[in-house]
Amino acid sequence: MKTFLFLITITISIAANAQVSKVSLQASGLTCSMCSNSINKALKTIDFVQNVNPNIKTSTFEITFKEGSSVDFDKLKKKVEDAGFTVASFVAFVNFANTEIKANEPVKVGDKTFYILNAKEKSLNGAKQVRIVDKGFVSTKDFKKNTLAAPTSGNGVYNVTI
């Protein structure tokens, strides 16, 4: 019985922890490696960040997270801005567990609420790439392409496309 409870606990915690397995963000406003390095080093100071894998050529950073930590998207964006640059694209790899999608209703995954602007499927299962389209998470040009559903964004509430 103890072992059984233990296994259940493990399963639950894995499911809870791996909701956001990775974030791939692209920064804009830079070319040089010193600029890229300032973003790289700033991202690495965040407590929940496990590793940052930079691609200098494309100004893209693949970020993985420490197990059991809550991933704060706004903090990632702020670090890029503090380094003097802007986020041009922000894709989170989110694990869904048979999540039902209903029209005009947001989806809750862990501590985050997503307003999916282009939902086609009726339910989401497994790892999906979720692109945040709120202001500051996309380029100014791309921001204008979407009509947002969430009245306010940030603090765990995001407008996204899948």
Added chain:
Amino acid sequence: MLSGKALYIFYMKTKLITAMLLISFSSMAQELYVYTEPASNMAAKSIGLRLNNFIMPESYTAKTNYHMIPEIMVGVSKTTMVHFDAFLSNRNKGLSVEGGSIYAKYRFLSNDEVQKHFRMAAFCRYSFNNSDIHQEEINLYGHNTGFETGVVATQLLHKVAISSGLSFVKALDNGNSNKFPYSNLDRQAINYTLSIGKLMLPKDYTDYKQTNLNLMLEFLNQFNLGSGKYYMDIAPSMQLIFNSVARVDIGYRQQLNSSLYRTAPNGLFVRLEYNLFNAY
């Protein structure tokens, strides 16, 4: 001192180098300029340490002026940075401290796109100096006490960056009772600059340990609002960046034209820089 013929040959050589640099620049740089500041700032919470060295032969004597300027740069926030400078030179006895400077820059406009940006910033500088004033040119980087305020705009287009600055300069009396020796109206001038930079190496970025080579060409000009006199300088330079944290700049400043009395307008500039990210 150089003879007229030698000067002419040097002038022609400079023109040729300029033409060659312009041709290579026109294809596609970077904005970590050597003689001017771009509209971009350093990252918040980072600190940069610099050792600036000017080696400038005097025009009318056999002496060579050496100015050493240690500098600390602080990224205060994403939009604001501050520089602190100390001015040392060998103009009087030995290498002695003659003054200092504080510089602040505020980025008020930023249009970023992937590998592109257009940015604007406002800046101001206050300098003090205790040495004698020995030239009409107003120079707040190791010569005059005074202040400067202006704006700078920078466009980055992939590997090329172009930047231009416009500022108002006012010279005050130097310390140690070294009064400004010219007319009161001659204390005010306009500085205007144009800088072009291009990233030459690496051709392809793969990691932060690759050494970067940037080439820069800068035009540095001053127009005195009182006397109407001016100078126009050209300053080609090269820059190496190591491990994406350390920088070596080597530049040469050459007067193209001037009606201002200047004691040592031409010469070599060498800067060593080290950056500490997330320093505090």
